[in-house]
Amino acid sequence: MCGIAGLIHKGMTGDVGKEMTSMLQALKHRGPDSTGFALYGTPDTSHYVMRFKVAEQDDLKTGFRIHHQIRERKAQVDERLAELGATVEHEDEPTEYAYRYIFSFDGDLKRLADYVEDIEGAEILSIGNALELVKDLGDATTVSSQYALGGFVGTHGIGHTRMATESDVDIRSAHPYWAYPFKDVSVVHNGQLTNYWTSRRELERRGHRFMSNCDSELIAVYIANQIDHGNDLEEAMSRSIHELDGVFTYLVATSDSLGMAKDVMAAKPMVLYESDSFIALASEEVAIRSVFPHEIDTSDPYEGEVRVWKS
Amino acid sequence: MEELNQEHESHRMGMHTEQLAGRTQQVFFESEAAENLASPDSFDVDFNKRTEIDVADMDPMAVNLKIRELMGQGYGTIVVRNPGAKHSLGVGILNRLQLYFEGSLGYFGCGLIDGPNVRISGRVGWSFAENMLSGTVIIEKNAGSTFGAAIRGGDLVCKGDVGARTGIDMKGGTIIVGGRTGAFSGFMMQRGRMVVLGDAGTNLGDSMYDGTIYVGGKIAGLGVDAVEGEMTDLDAQWLKRKLAIYGLEAPRGAENMTKIVSGKQLWNYDNLEPTEKKLVL
Numbered sequence: 314m315c316g317i318a319g320l321i322h323k324g325m326t327g328d329v330g331k332e333m334t335s336m337l338q339a340l341k342h343r344g345p346d347s348t349g350f351a352l353y354g355t356p357d358t359s360h361y362v363m364r365f366k367v368a369e370q371d372d373l374k375t376g377f378r379i380h381h382q383i384r385e386r387k388a389q390v391d392e393r394l395a396e397l398g399a400t401v402e403h404e405d406e407p408t409e410y411a412y413r414y415i416f417s418f419d420g421d422l423k424r425l426a427d428y429v430e431d432i433e434g435a436e437i438l439s440i441g442n443a444l445e446l447v448k449d450l451g452d453a454t455t456v457s458s459q460y461a462l463g464g465f466v467g468t469h470g471i472g473h474t475r476m477a478t479e480s481d482v483d484i485r486s487a488h489p490y491w492a493y494p495f496k497d498v499s500v501v502h503n504g505q506l507t508n509y510w511t512s513r514r515e516l517e518r519r520g521h522r523f524m525s526n527c528d529s530e531l532i533a534v535y536i537a538n539q540i541d542h543g544n545d546l547e548e549a550m551s552r553s554i555h556e557l558d559g560v561f562t563y564l565v566a567t568s569d570s571l572g573m574a575k576d577v578m579a580a581k582p583m584v585l586y587e588s589d590s591f592i593a594l595a596s597e598e599v600a601i602r603s604v605f606p607h608e609i610d611t612s613d614p615y616e617g618e619v620r621v622w623k624s
Numbered sequence: 625m626e627e628l629n630q631e632h633e634s635h636r637m638g639m640h641t642e643q644l645a646g647r648t649q650q651v652f653f654e655s656e657a658a659e660n661l662a663s664p665d666s667f668d669v670d671f672n673k674r675t676e677i678d679v680a681d682m683d684p685m686a687v688n689l690k691i692r693e694l695m696g697q698g699y700g701t702i703v704v705r706n707p708g709a710k711h712s713l714g715v716g717i718l719n720r721l722q723l724y725f726e727g728s729l730g731y732f733g734c735g736l737i738d739g740p741n742v743r744i745s746g747r748v749g750w751s752f753a754e755n756m757l758s759g760t761v762i763i764e765k766n767a768g769s770t771f772g773a774a775i776r777g778g779d780l781v782c783k784g785d786v787g788a789r790t791g792i793d794m795k796g797g798t799i800i801v802g803g804r805t806g807a808f809s810g811f812m813m814q815r816g817r818m819v820v821l822g823d824a825g826t827n828l829g830d831s832m833y834d835g836t837i838y839v840g841g842k843i844a845g846l847g848v849d850a851v852e853g854e855m856t857d858l859d860a861q862w863l864k865r866k867l868a869i870y871g872l873e874a875p876r877g878a879e880n881m882t883k884i885v886s887g888k889q890l891w892n893y894d895n896l897e898p899t900e901k902k903l904v905l
Contacts, residue, residue: 577807577826578788578807578808579769579787579788579789579806579807579808579825580788582749582750582768582769584749584768597709597711597730597731597749598709598728598730598747598749599708599709599710599711599730601709602708602709602728606708608727608728608745608746609728610747610765610766611728611747611766612747612766612784612785613766613768613769613785613786613787613788613806615787615788615804615806615807615825616788616806616807616825616826
């Protein structure tokens with residue numbers, strides 16, 4: 314059992330950071346191990362925002378040497394970005410092990426991502442013109458406060474509260490997943506994929522990379538592969554209903570869209586609230602009600618259903 | 625205890641066309657024995673004694689204990705304001721009671737109830753009225769999946785749309801859905817009736833042992849061993865009477881609804897003993 318949530322303001326921006334924190338905190342009982350946010354601001358096509366980490370939170374407990382290693386790894390990231398011609402214009406360090414860079418770059422994003430992730434312990438959580446992906450151990454309030462997400466203003470976001478079942482409790486296995494190497498694409502998932510290894514091997518043969526052993530990462534890579542083959546988001550998600558095996562409900566976000574897909578057995582929950590200006594989805598209505606305390610009309614999407622909304 | 629398989633009035637009226645087979649026993653409720661069925665811990669309540677509670681700042685356990693406390697004080701009509709889609713509200717009420725929720729409930733609401741008449745002005749989440757034994761529940765808006773799972777009696781009515789697996793494992797009673805229902809509705813249904821005025825999703829009535837499903841709209845697909853049955857005048861009359869109670873109507877007329885029953889061809893309907901089965905198979 315995990316909790317997923319998403320929201321999108323249509324034609325306007327809103328307090329997405331605060332709203333997502335509230336929704337995910339209401340889903341804490343579905344997954345207390347880690348919490349993740351993929352928040353979308355107004356796209357700035359002249360710059361990329363990159364969120365990355367160079368160690369796990371738990372690594373800090375392993376000894377004094379890790380602090381030195383973290384500094385070394387960060388220096389290597391800086392060096393490699395410069396080598397590829399990326400100009401870092403702003404740096405934030407919300408935690409000792411996770412960073413936020415704003416940089417300009419006109420080269421190949423995949424090459425950049427591969428080169429950075431070649432550094433020991435380095436993992437890019439997201440790259441995009443609008444996307445900022447944050448995930449860490451703890452509940453929504455803890456992670457939101459740690460990364461100062463409360464003031465984030467944007468158009469939409471998705472998030473996840475994780476109860477670890479088939480892989481470790483660490484940032485690597487936490488959601489959302491960035492659909493490497495495509496900018497601004499992220500995924501959260503509630504369920505289990507039963508053709509994970511078969512599909513993973515097939516996607517790896519096509520050159521896609523996996524950073525964890527979490528089955529949910531497969532959806533992000535699957536969507537990335539579909540986009541790579543020229544499908545739009547809705548087409549990619551519709552194909553996934555038949556090609557991914559198991560029980561799942563997942564949300565995908567791009568720079569201007571929010572999508573939802575549910576497996577053919579409708580085995581995992583999702584509640585939908587739609588108004589003219591706002592869409593909210595969550596594993597439980599109580600999460601939506603944390604943003605809309607008054608009475609609202611909600612419904613359950615049906616089996617095999619795919620929906621996409623634009624901001 | 626009556627003889628097993630004895631004909632009852634409802635049988636003579638043609639209300640139960642299903643015939644249970646195998647090891648299942650067929651015993652029906654005796655109205656004259658109703659007093660014996662009251663819970664020993666039930667409260668003596670007066671429907672004219674009414675109260676309201678605002679539960680906006682209460683957790684589910686506190687709300688349920690409050691309802692129990694009010695029943696203990698003889699309140700027979702309780703209005704619950706601001707339920708806020710909280711989970712597990714109104715569960716385990718083994719009492720006569722008029723209970724009104726002004727708003728929506730979350731998951732597992734009104735589970736294991738025996739006797740109350742419940743009305744909800746909003747929506748309900750997954751697994752609503754699971755294992756309901758008797759009473760009536762009316763939901764004005766939509767409901768989530770596994771609606772009325774394993775209910776044994778009473779009328780459970782949702783006037784809007786309902787998610788997947790409605791009436792899974794139901795063992796009696798009536799479920800009425802005003803709108804559409806999702807996949808696997810009536811899965812492993814054992815007895816009772818389900819009425820869906822709108823469309824039904826795939827695998828309707830999959831592996832149903834018995835019971836009857838009526839559908840007013842389109843059926844995306846039948847499940848294993850679910851087959852279309854013959855609609856009779858008695859079916860249509862029962863549907864009209866039942867729906868009228870809740871102010872509902874079949875969009876194309878009750879007589880034009882599709883009736884789904886068990887084909888009874890699955891392995892569990894054979895009469896072979898395990899040792900015989902080994903010989904045959």
